[in-house]
Amino acid sequence: xxxxxxxxxxxxxxxxxxxxxxxxxxxxxxxxxxxxxxxxxxxxxxxxxxxxxxxxxxxxxxxxxxxxxxxxxxxxxxxxxxxxxxxxxxxxxxxxxxxxxxxxxxxxxxxxxxxxxxxxxxxxxxxxxxxxxxxxxxxxxxxxxxxxxxxxxxxxxxxxxxxxxxxxxxxxxxxxxxxxxxxxxxxxxxxxxxxxxxxxxxxxxxxxxxxxxxxxxxxxxxxxxxxxxxxxxxxxxxxxxxxxxxxxxxxxxxxxxxxxxxxxxxxxxxxxxxxxxxxxxxxxxxxxxxxxxxxxxxxxxxxxxxxxxxxxxxxxxxxxxxxxxxxxxxxxxxxxxxxxxxxxxxxxxxxxxxxxxxxxxxxxxxxxxxxxxxxxxxxxxxxxxxxxxxxxxxxxxxxxxxxxxxxxxxxxxxxxxxxxxxxxxxxxxxxxxxxxxxxxxxxxxxxxxxxxxxxxxxxxxxxxx
Numbered sequence: 001x002x003x004x005x006x007x008x009x010x011x012x013x014x015x016x017x018x019x020x021x022x023x024x025x026x027x028x029x030x031x032x033x034x035x036x037x038x039x040x041x042x043x044x045x046x047x048x049x050x051x052x053x054x055x056x057x058x059x060x061x062x063x064x065x066x067x068x069x070x071x072x073x074x075x076x077x078x079x080x081x082x083x084x085x086x087x088x089x090x091x092x093x094x095x096x097x098x099x100x101x102x103x104x105x106x107x108x109x110x111x112x113x114x115x116x117x118x119x120x121x122x123x124x125x126x127x128x129x130x131x132x133x134x135x136x137x138x139x140x141x142x143x144x145x146x147x148x149x150x151x152x153x154x155x156x157x158x159x160x161x162x163x164x165x166x167x168x169x170x171x172x173x174x175x176x177x178x179x180x181x182x183x184x185x186x187x188x189x190x191x192x193x194x195x196x197x198x199x200x201x202x203x204x205x206x207x208x209x210x211x212x213x214x215x216x217x218x219x220x221x222x223x224x225x226x227x228x229x230x231x232x233x234x235x236x237x238x239x240x241x242x243x244x245x246x247x248x249x250x251x252x253x254x255x256x257x258x259x260x261x262x263x264x265x266x267x268x269x270x271x272x273x274x275x276x277x278x279x280x281x282x283x284x285x286x287x288x289x290x291x292x293x294x295x296x297x298x299x300x301x302x303x304x305x306x307x308x309x310x311x312x313x314x315x316x317x318x319x320x321x322x323x324x325x326x327x328x329x330x331x332x333x334x335x336x337x338x339x340x341x342x343x344x345x346x347x348x349x350x351x352x353x354x355x356x357x358x359x360x361x362x363x364x365x366x367x368x369x370x371x372x373x374x375x376x377x378x379x380x381x382x383x384x385x386x387x388x389x390x391x392x393x394x395x396x397x398x399x400x401x402x403x404x405x406x407x408x409x410x411x412x413x414x415x416x417x418x419x420x421x422x423x424x425x426x427x428x429x430x431x432x433x434x435x436x437x438x439x440x441x442x443x444x445x446x447x448x449x450x451x452x453x454x455x456x457x458x459x460x461x462x463x464x465x
Contacts, residue, residue: 253330
C-alpha cells in the first residue's frame with residue numbers, strides 16, 4: 001500500500017510542491033522579517049496594500065478561466081497552446097478594463113498616488129502571464145519543474161532584499177525589485193515549457209476560443225464577483241474604515257500563517273486535475289476517494305491550526321519587533337478561518353471536478369449576502385474585529401455548504417461529525433485555555449493531543465489508490 005501511495009501522481013505532485021514551496025515559504029518569511037525590521041507598521045501596511053490590490057485586480061481580470069484551463073489541459077493536453085495564448089490575451093484585455101474602473105475607485109475612496117497605482121497595475125500584468133504559464137504544469141500533473149523554478153526565484157528575491165543597503169529599502173524600491181524578479185521568472189517558465197514540449201496544439205481564433213472559455217468559466221467568474229467583498233476586500237475595508245497600520249497587522253498575520261495555507265493549497269492543487277480526470281474515467285473510485293479521504297484532509301488542517309495557535313506567541317514574539325506583536329492574536333484567529341476556508345475550497349474543488357459550477361455559485365451568493373455587511377462593519381474595529389467576523393460567519397455557513405454539497409454529489413463523507421467536534425475542542429484548548437501556560441507544558445499538551453487525535457481518526461486507511 002505504501003509503495004502504491006508513493007508512486008501515485010497525487011502524492012508525488014503534493015510532495016514536489018510541498019518541498020519546493022516550503023523552502024520558498026521559509027525564504028519569504030525571512031524576507032518579511034528583514035522588511036519589518038526596517039519598515040514601520042504603517043509603511044509595511046502600504047507595501048502589502050499595493051501588492052494586495054494588484055492581486056485583487058488580477059483575480060477579477062482572470063474571469064474565472066484559470067480553473068477551466070487547468071481542467072481542460074488535464075483532460076485534453078493537445079489544447080494547451082490555444083488555452084494559454086488566448087487565455088493571456090483575454091485576461092490582459094480584462095485587466096485593462098478593470099484597471100480603468102480601479103482608477104475611479106481610488107479617486108473617490110482610495111489614497112494611492114499615480115506611482116503607486118502604476119505599481120499595482122504592473123504587478124497585475126506581470127502576474128497575469130506567469131500564473132498561466134505555471135498552471136500548464138498543474139494541468140499536466142508535472143509539479144517538479146514549477147517547484148524548482150519558484151524555489152530559485154524565491155531564493156533570488158531573498159538575496160536581493162538582504163543585499164539591498166538599508167538606506168535604499170523603501171516601499172517603491174521593494175516592489176520594483178520584486179516585479180523585476182517576477183519578469184525573469186516568467187521568461188524562465190516560458191522557456192521551460194518550450195523545453196518540456198508542453199505548449200502543444202494549434203492556437204485557434206481568439207474570439208471563438210475566448211467565447212468557449214467564458215461560456216464554461218462564467219459560473220466561476222460570477223462566484224469570484226460575489227465572493228470579492230468577503231474574500232478580497234479585507235484590505236479595502238480596513239483602508240476605508242480603519243488605519244493603514246491595521247492593514248499591516250492583518251497582512252502580516254496572513255503572511256505568517258502562510259506555511260499552513262501553503263500545505264492545504266498545494267493539496268488542492270495536486271488533487272484537482274486528478275479528480276477531474278477520475279470523474280470521467282472511474283466515478284466509483286472517485287466517490288470512494290472523496291468519502292474516505294476528506295476526513296484526512298480535514299485532520300491535516302485541524303492539527304496544523306491547533307499547533308500554530310498553541311505556539312504563535314512564542315514564535316512571533318521571538319521573530320518580530322514589538323511594534324508588530326498586535327498581529328499575534330489576529331494570526332491565531334485567522335488560522336482557524338483558514339481551516340474553514342480550506343474545507344470550503346475542497347468542497348469547491350470536488351464540485352468543480354464534477355462540473356457542478358452552478359452549485360459553487362449558489363453557495364457563494366448565499367455566503368456573500370450574509371457575510372459582507374457583517375465583515376464591513378467589523379472592519380471598523382480593526383484587524384481583530386475583521387478576523388472575528390470572518391471566523392464567525394464562516395462557522396455558521398458550514399451548516400449550509402455541507403447540506404448543499406452532499407445533496408449535489410451524493411457522497412457520504414465518513415466521520416464528518418467527529419472531525420468538526422475535534423476542530424471545536426482543539427480551538428477552545430489552543431485559543432482560550434493555554435494562554436498563560438508555560439512552553440514546556442504546551443509542548444506536552446500538544447504532543448498528547450496530536451497522538452490522541454491521530455489514534456481516534458486514523459483507525460483505518462482504506463482509500464483505493
